[in-house]
Amino acid sequence: MIYPSGRAVWAAAAGAVPAFLVALALPSFWYLGLLWSCLLLAFLAVDAAAGRGRASLNASIDAPQQVGVGGEFGMQITARHSGPRAAEARVGHDARLAPVSGSGGALQPTAGGGSLNLRFQALRRGVASFDRLWVRWRGPFGLVWNQVVLPVESKIAVLPDVSSARGEAITLLQHATLAEGHAQRRAGQGREFDALKDYQPGMGRRMIDWKRSARHGKLLAREFRIEENNNIVLAIDSGRLMCEPVDGVPKVDRAVTAALLSAFIALKGGDMVSLFGFDARPRVSSGAVRGPANFAMIQKRAAEIDYSSEETNFTLALTTLAARLDRRSLVIIFTDFVDPISAELMLRTVSRLTERHLVLFMLMKDTELEGLADMPPRSGEDVARAVVAGGLLRERQVVIGRLRLLGAHVIEADHNRLGPALVERYLQFKQEDLL
Incomplete structure (x- = not known):
């Protein structure tokens, strides 16, 4: 793509005034005013022809493979070409990333091309990408821009920050090891x-x-x-209800954080871990891995669990998951529900899943409903809100009770304690030899 630069626009504007004066003073020689325009067009043509070099242009992006939510990172644009020397570049990115000081600039000259360093901030969990790169340069007279749009493929896994909760989980694991280190090897314990x-x-x-x-x-x-090669499945619901925010953070993000925390502990303990994400249909499925070295792979697959506005299809998701499990497993399901009617299909599927596997449901307390139910009745509207909220909470407890009757374990924890609560229950399962 070739288009005029600002210098060409100012040159054309500067030549228009003398051409108008010539046409006004010498009407019979009005064509003399066109000399400047013709001369400018000639320079533009020469500049466009001399500035070409798109065939020899090659550009690449160097960015980290993963970054934490809210973290800043640097990326480098490198352009290699034989023709132009002074060039500018701009990179296209998705909404998960925000430029710190702009998404483009002038390339610093290097041997055989140029480079540009930029900084971005990761705003939201998921797989962010740089999808295209604009590179432009001027001709020798600086009158036209030669621009090339290059497709690039650079993906960055934006992961939740589990560093703060990881320390607490490791402390729980150490305490369990110290308290049960001899008991786990005691005669009669384990299989x-x-x-x-x-x-x-x-x-x-x-x-x-x-x-x-x-x-x-x-x-x-x-x-x-006690066996150390148990199969742990982390099933994360990313449907419409799980995308609602809790204290400013979507529920699915908090579920992913808790799942990664438990995966880290399980891999440390010698168990096998797999990840399963679903909404209206299964979306993410990783194979079972073992060993702390594979935690990075679990993190990358967790970043692929995207936000969804579709209703969750528990029948399809849990049936697909059960068909893929060839041995008894601990299936940890991160989900949410509203009432027994919407959860009826889930309950039917869970009843078949608990026949062979140990199922654990991880739920977050609905602090908003609890706040409305406990609100002081200062007006009639407050009373109505409290009654409706209390009814929804009772229906939620009905579903939880039915899950427990089906043989599933249920943890309803505060959103800030979801990860540690899961780690405590996982260690309890190992201690009681339920896996």
Whole structure:
């Protein structure tokens, strides 16, 4: 794309005044006023022809692969070309990113091209992208701009900041390890065989290995330990209800933060973790991974769980999830519901899921409804709001009660305590050997 620069516009405006005066003073020689315009057009043509070099232009973007919500990061634009030297660049980005000091500027000359350093701030969780790059340069006379729009593909995973809650979770894990470090290896705990030891008075008879005892001529007992390769599935609902804000942050973001926190602890504990995101249909599904080194992959897949305005289809999502599980798993579902009618299909699907798997529902307390229900009745409208809010809270408790009757575990925690509450329950499940 070629278009005139500001210098060409001012030159054309400056030549218009003498041309008007010539036409006014010498009407018969009015065509002399066109000499400046013709001369300017000639310079524009020469400038446009000399400034070409789009075929040799190559540009790239260097940006980090992931960044935390609210964090700033730097990115570099590098252009390599053989023709133009002084060039400008501007990058296109989505709404998840905001430029700190502009999204473009002049390229600093380097060997064979130029570079530009910019800073952006990550505003919202998700997968942000730089989708295109504009590069322009002037001709030798500075009268025209030669502009090229280059498609680029640079994605950045904007992740929630779990550093503050991670310290608390690690503290809980350390306390559980110190308190149960010996108990986890105690005879009779767990289902995974660990070792043989001499039978001691007080041990249960079921622990005696009769075949090996007969072979060695003395009583030997089997020692078990809690399994460390349990399968943990983090299922996150990103439907319409989960996109409502709680204290200024969408519920799905708080759910993702809690899920990442529990994934970090589970991977540290030797369990296998997989991520599953859904709304009207399954959206994100990661394979089961093991080991702390794979936590970065779980973070990147969590960034792909986007906001949705569609109603959640629990039947399709949970049926699909159950079909993919080939062993008993702990299925942790982060979701929300309003009343028993909207949750009826979910309850039917959960009843089939709990037959084989251990299901845990993570819910956030509806502080807004609780505040309306406890509001002092200063007027008739306050009384009406309190009655409606109280009714909705009672219907919510009805759904929670039905979930527990179906065999599912339910945690209804404050939004600021969702992650630590989940870690505590996960450690409790391991201690009680329910996984």
